[in-house]
Amino acid sequence: MAYGVAYQILRDHLVSGELKPGTEIGISIDQTLTQDATGTMAYLQFEATGVPRVRTKLSVSYVDHNTLQTGPENADDHLFLQSTARKFGLHFSRPGNGICHQVHLERFAAPGQTLVGSDSHTPTGGGLGMIAIGVGGLDVAVAMAGGPLYLTCPTVVGVELVGKLQGWASAKDIILELLRLLTVKGGVGNVYEYFGEGVKTLSVPERATITNMGAELGATTSIFPSDDVAREFLSAQGREDAWRKLVPEPGSNYDDGITIDLSKLEPLVAKPHSPDNVVPVRELAGLPVTQVCIGSCTNSSYNDMALTAAILRGKRVHPGVSLCISPGSSQVMRMAADSGVLLDLIASGARVLECACGPCIGMGQAPSTYAVSVRTFNRNFESRSGTQSAGIYLASPAVAAAAAIYGMFTDPSKLGAPPRIEVVSSYTIDDKMIEPPAPESEDVEIIRGPNIKPLPRRDALPDRIDGDVLLKVGDNITTDHIMPAGAKILPLRSNIPAISEHVFEKVDSGFASRALKKSGGFIVGGVNYGQGSSREHAALAPMYLGIKAVIAKSFARIHRTNLVNFAILPLRLVDQNDFDKIEQGDHLEIIDLLASLSPGRELVLRNTTKNESYSVAHDLSTRQVEVVRAGGMLNYTLKNS
Numbered sequence: 001m002a003y004g005v006a007y008q009i010l011r012d013h014l015v016s017g018e019l020k021p022g023t024e025i026g027i028s029i030d031q032t033l034t035q036d037a038t039g040t041m042a043y044l045q046f047e048a049t050g051v052p053r054v055r056t057k058l059s060v061s062y063v064d065h066n067t068l069q070t071g072p073e074n075a076d077d078h079l080f081l082q083s084t085a086r087k088f089g090l091h092f093s094r095p096g097n098g099i100c101h102q103v104h105l106e107r108f109a110a111p112g113q114t115l116v117g118s119d120s121h122t123p124t125g126g127g128l129g130m131i132a133i134g135v136g137g138l139d140v141a142v143a144m145a146g147g148p149l150y151l152t153c154p155t156v157v158g159v160e161l162v163g164k165l166q167g168w169a170s171a172k173d174i175i176l177e178l179l180r181l182l183t184v185k186g187g188v189g190n191v192y193e194y195f196g197e198g199v200k201t202l203s204v205p206e207r208a209t210i211t212n213m214g215a216e217l218g219a220t221t222s223i224f225p226s227d228d229v230a231r232e233f234l235s236a237q238g239r240e241d242a243w244r245k246l247v248p249e250p251g252s253n254y255d256d257g258i259t260i261d262l263s264k265l266e267p268l269v270a271k272p273h274s275p276d277n278v279v280p281v282r283e284l285a286g287l288p289v290t291q292v293c294i295g296s297c298t299n300s301s302y303n304d305m306a307l308t309a310a311i312l313r314g315k316r317v318h319p320g321v322s323l324c325i326s327p328g329s330s331q332v333m334r335m336a337a338d339s340g341v342l343l344d345l346i347a348s349g350a351r352v353l354e355c356a357c358g359p360c361i362g363m364g365q366a367p368s369t370y371a372v373s374v375r376t377f378n379r380n381f382e383s384r385s386g387t388q389s390a391g392i393y394l395a396s397p398a399v400a401a402a403a404a405i406y407g408m409f410t411d412p413s414k415l416g417a418p419p420r421i422e423v424v425s426s427y428t429i430d431d432k433m434i435e436p437p438a439p440e441s442e443d444v445e446i447i448r449g450p451n452i453k454p455l456p457r458r459d460a461l462p463d464r465i466d467g468d469v470l471l472k473v474g475d476n477i478t479t480d481h482i483m484p485a486g487a488k489i490l491p492l493r494s495n496i497p498a499i500s501e502h503v504f505e506k507v508d509s510g511f512a513s514r515a516l517k518k519s520g521g522f523i524v525g526g527v528n529y530g531q532g533s534s535r536e537h538a539a540l541a542p543m544y545l546g547i548k549a550v551i552a553k554s555f556a557r558i559h560r561t562n563l564v565n566f567a568i569l570p571l572r573l574v575d576q577n578d579f580d581k582i583e584q585g586d587h588l589e590i591i592d593l594l595a596s597l598s599p600g601r602e603l604v605l606r607n608t609t610k611n612e613s614y615s616v617a618h619d620l621s622t623r624q625v626e627v628v629r630a631g632g633m634l635n636y637t638l639k640n641s
Contacts, residue, residue: 002251002552006156006223009131009246013518014115015148021155021255024190024621026148030057030113032140035100037065037485038118038535038630039362040077040494043084044455045634049641053089054439055146057110060434062093062100063086066490067356068363073491074451080494082435087444087631088144097433098329098355100124101297105208106331106437109430110242111226114320117525120215120558121297121378127208128233129226134215136536136562138633143619147637152557152622153184153192153271158254163263168312168412171206172299172376172396173343175213176268177260180278184476185528187217190256193249194224198262204233205301212298213378218274218531218556238429240434245452249411267412269395273382274476281399284409288320291373292404294397295326297355299376302332303421304339304397306559309344310419311401311412317349318407322349324365326358335428352406362386362486365403369474377491381532383506386487452494456544458631460566461597465548465569466589466608467521471504471511475526481507482530484618487503493537512545522548522588526579527552530559543632549590551605551616553579564624564634571616574602578614586610597625602632 003011007019010027012436017025032041032054039061046054048149061081070124078095085092093103100117101124109115111129113641115435118137125132135149143149159178165171178192191213194207202210204491207224224230226246233245269284271277294300294308305327317323325345334356336342344351359365364577366386367373373385373392380392382631395403402412412418438444473481483489483499484506492499504511515521523542529552530538539562549569553576573579582588586609596603605614620628 002249004156004158004248004254005129005225005246006131006192006193009112009114010265017153019153021153023148023153024623027114027152027302029116029143029149031108031115032056032059032588033104033115033117033122034061034140035065036063036077036081037490037493039081040135040452041536041540041556042083042118042140043055045138045141048634049141049145049453049637051139054144059144060093060097060104060108061090062103064099064356065094067095067354068487070487071491072449073451074322076451076533077494079447080449080452081446083444085435086438087446091437092435093437094433096330096354098331099297099300099357101212102300102328102332102398105309106237106329106427107434111244111246116149118483118534120532121212123221124212125209126211126221126223127514128230128548129202129224131221131223131282133221134534134558136534136558136565138204138536138565142633142637143398150579151220152189155189155255156191156193158257159192160193160196160257160259161262162196163193163261164201165265167260168267168398168418169171169265169460170396170398171202171209173265173268174260174262175210175630176270176278177265177478179216179270179276180268182217183276184274184531185218187214187219190219192219192222194369198222200229201226203303204230205303207410207446209298210558211423212233216378220557236427251271267396267399269368270380272380272391275379275394281395281409282411284636285411286408288370288372289374289403289408290321291357291367292321292323292375292377292400293326293365293377294400295328296357296377297328298378299397300326300328300332302335302424305332305336306341306421307419308397308401309341310421311398311415312348312405313344315348315405317404317510320407321404322348323404324353326353327355329355330433331430333638334430338428338570359385361490363490364487374400376400379532381478384480387512400594402490423586427448429437449623453497456496456540457635458543461593461629462629463566463593463594464589465593466587467548468518469524469586469588470515470518470521471528472524472582475532476528477525478532479530479533479535479538483535483541495542496541500544503541503545515545515547516519520548523547523550523578524582525550525552527554529555531556534558536562536565539563539568543568551582564620564627567632569618569628571605572604574615574617582607582613594629597629599625600629
């Protein structure tokens with residue numbers, strides 16, 4: 001059978017199952033990455049496996065999220081991550097070296113390989129022809145220990161790109177158009193594979209922008225072919241030996257398809273509070289803007305910085321606008337300094353931040369009350385910026401720069417013809433900020449700050465679970481709703497008792513205390529429950545609070561897996577009309593759980609408050625049933641190692 005790029009890689013790495021959409025497969029993993037907000041827990045979990053050194057071809061620990069050091073917690077975690085990397089055989093990207101996805105694309109991504117990362121935007125690597133998948137930290141720990149990644153075999157949707165981008169349209173507008181067409185839940189269970197004549201008109205940084213933000217579709221991942229454009233990028237990075245040609249095999253086709261005519265795209269903007277709330281910028285023209293942020297793992301390449309500088313050159317940021325710039329890596333920063341790009345940015349009145357995630361994860365630069373903030377980021381969920389009343393709009397660097405100049409949304413065509421930014425033929429290479437692992441013979445002591453608490457575990461699944469509905473929420477609940485980000489909470493990532501106090505606090509400030517008082521219970525949700533980040537803390541902290549199951553209309557991929565990994569049952573209402581019958585405060589129970597929890601079998605959920613019963617499906621594979629019965633993935637891994 002002839003395969004496209006995605007299935008070729010999956011075929012070459014398949015260790016269990018078959019390439020049949022909807023069934024569970026296991027694939028071997030070549031590379032892993034973590035970032036500091038998820039890494040501390042991932043390495044505690046890896047340490048618990050007892051495996052002395054990582055068994056992947058390459059694993060990298062990045063520090064890019066928790067770089068705002070208002071207390072000792074983040075700095076302590078950085079020392080922990082640095083010492084665990086040395087001990088367990090990982091490379092360590094130091095604070096200031098850059099955002100994990102940008103640095104990994106530059107220095108480590110390899111066509112044809114598999115990558116899992118404890119960050120939902122790991123699919124950035126698909127811009128270089130990788131199967132790159134965002135997962136929870138526990139799945140990364142298992143992969144580092146040599147275990148496969150288990151996932152539902154995806155449907156492959158071919159995205160044919162025809163024509164060429166015109167005027168001020170950009171790669172960001174390609175993925176915004178796809179989000180407009182498909183919505184944030186439209187990609188669940190899919191891989192988006194790009195092909196067609198339009199592909200060769202896009203540079204690797206542009207492709208990476210698209211695959212990065214493909215995560216907002218709910219997709220498993222997105223991927224481009226590894227062609228001459230990919231080879232030229234790797235050659236410019238001094239890594240041409242990592243290149244291999246990877247294009248669809250003759251006669252291959254896709255399970256579904258969509259065509260985008262690049263020549264017809266115009267600059268687009270995602271309005272608050274969802275990445276799929278997309279309109280042309282011309283519809284927002286004249287709306288005053290108070291903040292502009294350019295950067296993040298979506299749009300922080302050297303090309304993005306050079307374009308922004310070219311637009312701002314000789315101009316001043318509007319007096320009513322605060323403009324901040326976050327270069328994606330130390331490589332980008334250094335090249336910006338050497339080329340004069342950085343000088344143009346500073347001269348315009350921009351505030352240049354360190355090479356880190358920063359405002360995208362709520363680490364500083366919270367906008368003013370009721371602000372309109374234009375960001376080149378990938379998410380605009382309510383409160384994610386640190387200001388609940390602010391409206392966050394997602395746009396390309398060109399649209400963002402135009403807003404910074406004029407103090408309002410402005411079609412960038414008002415600036416005249418777009419500047420021509422040449423593709424970089426030779427990048428500045430300096431890997432001194434990436435520390436190699438210690439030799440196996442070296443005795444490395446792991447440094448543990450007082451904020452790093454023991455890893456919480458769950459007992460084996462009992463035969464009966466019961467409890468109150470502690471919270472009922474609607475559709476598209478994000479991991480930011482469940483486990484908020486930001487400068488206040490992120491430093492607690494390695495302290496589950498402390499961070500659990502903040503679960504659902506933006507939705508219901510009394511949730512955590514109620515859960516503890518009731519010794520846990522149930523959560524009821526709508527469609528696409530758990531969309532957004534890979535942060536396993538959105539499952540781990542509720543597990544600590546005693547949550548036994550989440551009953552929802554449907555689940556986002558990563559969060560559903562994280563619930564399974566921490567032995568919280570993800571239960572889907574068979575009759576979605578039953579959602580309206582369940583109320584917060586109702587007492588629910590499931591009996592004979594061990595006997596009835598088997599693949600393909602529905603469970604009976606009893607509402608003892610109303611004397612009603614509902615059918616719920618768990619949709620678990622045979623392996624996942626055993627994971628839940630064992631009390632979670634870590635218990636299961638230790639039992640079967």
